[in-house]
Amino acid sequence: MTDVLMPALSPTMEEGTLAKWHVKVGDKVVSGDVIAEIETDKATMEVEAVDDGIVEAILVPEGTEEVKVNTPIARLSGEGAVPAAQPVAAPVAAVAAPVLAPPVVIAAAPVEASLEGKTLVKVTLRDALRDAMAEEMRRDDSVFLMGEEVAQYQGAYKVSRDLLQEFGDRRVIDTPITEHGFAGLGVGAAMAGLKPIVEFMTWNFGMQAIDHIINSAAKTLYMSGGQIRCSIVFRGPNGAAARVGAQHSQDYSAWYAQIPGLKVIAPYDAADAKGLLKAAIRDPNPVVFLEHEMLYGQEFEVPDDPDWVVPIGKARIHRQGRDVTLTAHSRMVGLALKAAEILAAEGIEAEVIDLRTLRPLDHETIIESVRKTNRLVTCEEGWGPMGVGAEVIARVLEHAFDDLDAPPVRVCQKDVPMPYAANLEALSLPNVEDIVAAAKAVCYR
Amino acid sequence: MARGQAKPAAGKKSSVPGPTGTREEMLAYYRQMLLIRRFEERAGQLYGMGLIGGFCHLYIGQEAIAVGVQSIKKPGDQVITGYRDHGHMLACGMDPREVMAELTGREGGSSKGKGGSMHMFSTAADFYGGHGIVGAQVSLGTGLALANKYKANGNVAFTYFGDGAANQGQVYESFNMAELWDLPVVYVIENNQYAMGTSIERASSETHLHKRGHSFRIPGEEVDGMDVMAVKVAAAKAAEHARSGKGPYILEMKTYRYRGHSMSDPQKYRTREEIEEVRKNRDPIEHLQDVLEANGWADEAALKAIDAEVKAIVADAAEFARTSPEPDPSELYTDVYLEVAQ
Ligand SMILES: Cc1ncc(C[n+]2csc(CCOP(=O)(O)OP(=O)(O)O)c2C)c(N)n1
Numbered sequence: 001m002t003d004v005l006m007p008a009l010s011p012t013m014e015e016g017t018l019a020k021w022h023v024k025v026g027d028k029v030v031s032g033d034v035i036a037e038i039e040t041d042k043a044t045m046e047v048e049a050v051d052d053g054i055v056e057a058i059l060v061p062e063g064t065e066e067v068k069v070n071t072p073i074a075r076l077s078g079e080g081a082v083p084a085a086q087p088v089a090a091p092v093a094a095v096a097a098p099v100l101a102p103p104v105v106i107a108a109a110p111v112e113a114s115l116e117g118k119t120l121v122k123v124t125l126r127d128a129l130r131d132a133m134a135e136e137m138r139r140d141d142s143v144f145l146m147g148e149e150v151a152q153y154q155g156a157y158k159v160s161r162d163l164l165q166e167f168g169d170r171r172v173i174d175t176p177i178t179e180h181g182f183a184g185l186g187v188g189a190a191m192a193g194l195k196p197i198v199e200f201m202t203w204n205f206g207m208q209a210i211d212h213i214i215n216s217a218a219k220t221l222y223m224s225g226g227q228i229r230c231s232i233v234f235r236g237p238n239g240a241a242a243r244v245g246a247q248h249s250q251d252y253s254a255w256y257a258q259i260p261g262l263k264v265i266a267p268y269d270a271a272d273a274k275g276l277l278k279a280a281i282r283d284p285n286p287v288v289f290l291e292h293e294m295l296y297g298q299e300f301e302v303p304d305d306p307d308w309v310v311p312i313g314k315a316r317i318h319r320q321g322r323d324v325t326l327t328a329h330s331r332m333v334g335l336a337l338k339a340a341e342i343l344a345a346e347g348i349e350a351e352v353i354d355l356r357t358l359r360p361l362d363h364e365t366i367i368e369s370v371r372k373t374n375r376l377v378t379c380e381e382g383w384g385p386m387g388v389g390a391e392v393i394a395r396v397l398e399h400a401f402d403d404l405d406a407p408p409v410r411v412c413q414k415d416v417p418m419p420y421a422a423n424l425e426a427l428s429l430p431n432v433e434d435i436v437a438a439a440k441a442v443c444y445r
Numbered sequence: 446m447a448r449g450q451a452k453p454a455a456g457k458k459s460s461v462p463g464p465t466g467t468r469e470e471m472l473a474y475y476r477q478m479l480l481i482r483r484f485e486e487r488a489g490q491l492y493g494m495g496l497i498g499g500f501c502h503l504y505i506g507q508e509a510i511a512v513g514v515q516s517i518k519k520p521g522d523q524v525i526t527g528y529r530d531h532g533h534m535l536a537c538g539m540d541p542r543e544v545m546a547e548l549t550g551r552e553g554g555s556s557k558g559k560g561g562s563m564h565m566f567s568t569a570a571d572f573y574g575g576h577g578i579v580g581a582q583v584s585l586g587t588g589l590a591l592a593n594k595y596k597a598n599g600n601v602a603f604t605y606f607g608d609g610a611a612n613q614g615q616v617y618e619s620f621n622m623a624e625l626w627d628l629p630v631v632y633v634i635e636n637n638q639y640a641m642g643t644s645i646e647r648a649s650s651e652t653h654l655h656k657r658g659h660s661f662r663i664p665g666e667e668v669d670g671m672d673v674m675a676v677k678v679a680a681a682k683a684a685e686h687a688r689s690g691k692g693p694y695i696l697e698m699k700t701y702r703y704r705g706h707s708m709s710d711p712q713k714y715r716t717r718e719e720i721e722e723v724r725k726n727r728d729p730i731e732h733l734q735d736v737l738e739a740n741g742w743a744d745e746a747a748l749k750a751i752d753a754e755v756k757a758i759v760a761d762a763a764e765f766a767r768t769s770p771e772p773d774p775s776e777l778y779t780d781v782y783l784e785v786a787q
């Protein structure tokens with residue numbers, strides 16, 4: 001004997017009208033037969049039998065309104081009606097219970113990578129990124145690079161120079177211009193255990209692939225209960241280039257930094273870029289790595305050490321100061337450092353913090369600094385609303401509200417698409433003077 | 446605007462063919478298809494009882510495809526599909542209990558209740574999901590194939606998608622790369638004639654989807670997706686092509702879904718008669734039953750015994766899914782990141 005219950009026909013349905021019975025007492029039904037019609041405020045739908053049997057009783061007559069979901073509406077009896085619980089035969093061709101991700105070694109608190117005592121060599125940001133990839137590819141055969149023009153052309157911005165020559169076309173793969181597709185292929189390959197580096201010619205074009213970055217790469221570990229891993233790095237130049245107009249100049253920092261499941265890195269100098277890219281490639285999670293085209297050709301000092309790895313999730317104090325905290329990432333760090341020099345000449349000592357990693361954000365370092373300076377200016381190249389600065393300020397307000405002596409200020413891009421005209425472009429972007437002015441404002445000077 | 450092609454293949458009951466497989470093989474297919482059907486009927490019932498939430502897309506009518514294709518799957522060959530995924534998981538050999546418990550969002554589910562109907566996985570069963578974004582699994586599956594080639598492991602990725610998904614841009618981006626790089630992938634298009642309420646004629650300029658690979662030089666073939674043996678034979682050929690290094694292959698499975706797109710679909714876009722016509726004349730399970738009986742391989746009693754066994758498995762899975770506890774609140778924060786091994 002089985003009760004037929006008033007079914008829910010949508011996630012929100014709570015009750016409905018039993019409009020019509022297609023069966024009467026004594027009828028034989030087999031699963032799949034339409035037995036009744038139900039009306040809700042949205043639609044009329046047919047109810048199909050789930051069990052085989054004979055209709056023994058109709059419990060709710062047709063025409064009844066406001067029948068609550070799960071009320072018994074009829075009773076089936078006889079052959080084929082299977083009670084809800086019954087002892088089991090073994091499942092058909094069952095496999096062993098799924099193997100969950102093996103327990104992972106919990107990392108000790110990330111060690112701060114220090115330049116002290118290292119032999120330093122001058123390297124451009126571009127070559128530091130290349131060296132990071134080459135070293136990791138030598139170390140691990142499952143690491144490979146794919147993207148537009150990365151192989152034969154040696155990279156649209158020459159970041160992958162010489163990689164094809166060393167690693168061949170199995171591991172340095174030129175793709176068609178199909179960001180959505182090759183980002184998806186990269187994620188699929190990562191799910192199967194490889195460690196792809198997917199280069200976007202710029203992050204503007206990565207927008208076509210944002211679905212795979214967020215929906216496929218960032219969320220699948222969670223949705224699979226820890227089974228499906230996705231160790232992948234998406235990298236390329238981000239932010240404002242020079243005079244390329246609105247579609248080719250945009251900062252995606254805040255976009256990706258909002259997504260749980262992603263790690264987001266935006267380094268400034270070549271030592272950090274190299275050490276963090278190596279950490280990103282070794283990381284078992286999906287990483288968004290935001291570079292800056294305007295810094296590619298700039299030289300910085302980089303440790304001469306193939307094991308130089310910078311831990312993800314640690315900010316870096318680039319300059320100590322007691323009067324005001326300046327936070328920045330990527331190219332804005334250089335501007336903040338210049339602003340700090342100008343401020344120093346006027347007697348204001350600024351502490352410059354390079355966020356380096358945007359997710360997870362190292363707010364401890366920022367808060368510690370604000371406890372000392374009591375004043376905060378955030379600097380970013382992108383738009384202010386809902387941005388990185390907004391997040392930094394929110395965390396400081398949550399943890400160090402009483403330490404602030406002035407409302408924090410955001411330095412950011414003007415709230416317009418990037419203009420093409422040289423003068424408008426310059427007006428639109430945040431600059432050193434803006435940072436100096438903001439720092440003076442929070443110092444009431 | 447209708448172009449009047451590729452109507453759901455209706456018409457006469459196909460004549461009963463002679464045996465195209467062994468008795469054991471065909472009985473196993475019968476049992477698996479029936480398991481999927483009964484499982485889905487029960488899932489529909491649990492949905493009606495409010496035990497399953499959100500979207501729930503049933504596979505009823507399409508059983509022969511997952512069963513036929515996956516019958517030739519070798520260990521390590523991957524399977525990936527969209528949100529209409531319960532049948533593929535059962536055909537991969539996953540335990541009906543863990544599948545049903547995922548539907549109810551319980552601890553015993555394959556994703557600990559954190560994925561739901563549209564997002565289920567089993568690395569042990571080579572099942573890579575379970576994807577809720579139409580078309581996404583096509584580039585992901587092609588990526589699985591890229592990994593197979595990279596590792597030279599001789600495996601094939603079976604990548605399923607619907608007639609609606611076939612219009613997604615990333616499908617063609619993937620086709621191009623798959624053929625360009627000779628990736629071992631078999632694309633299985635489950636053409637059930639509808640994408641939600643839109644019939645294929647209203648959405649597709651070329652309704653013969655197996656031709657969609659022509660401009661990429663990918664061979665394609667139309668298959669009767671209601672005939673498990675036809676499916677199996679076509680899949681074996683396609684997989685052999687892919688495995689031998691010749692690149693991708695497209696199989697367009699002509700099929701039909703009996704139920705609504707998801708549980709909350711009032712089905713205003715087709716007639717009851719249209720559904721009944723397919724059910725009566727082309728049902729994949731009845732078709733196989735006819736073959737078994739005509740060849741004297743199973744009498745009514747034997748088939749009834751299978752039916753009883755399957756029903757018991759499904760009842761047990763439903764009971765497990767109903768009684769398995771909800772995930773521990775501490776699971777909220779697990780599986781967001783993997784720790785970095787040092
Ligand atoms: C990118 C995207 N757009 C829309 C949807 C909503 N949606 C879910 S299923 C579906 C229809 C797909 O039909 P088809 O590919 O034929 O597969 P079937 O449901 O018939 O198995 C739509 C539009 C979605 N999930 N993803």
Ligand SMILES: [Mg+2]
Nearest residue numbers: 607608639640
């Ligand atoms: Mg369809």
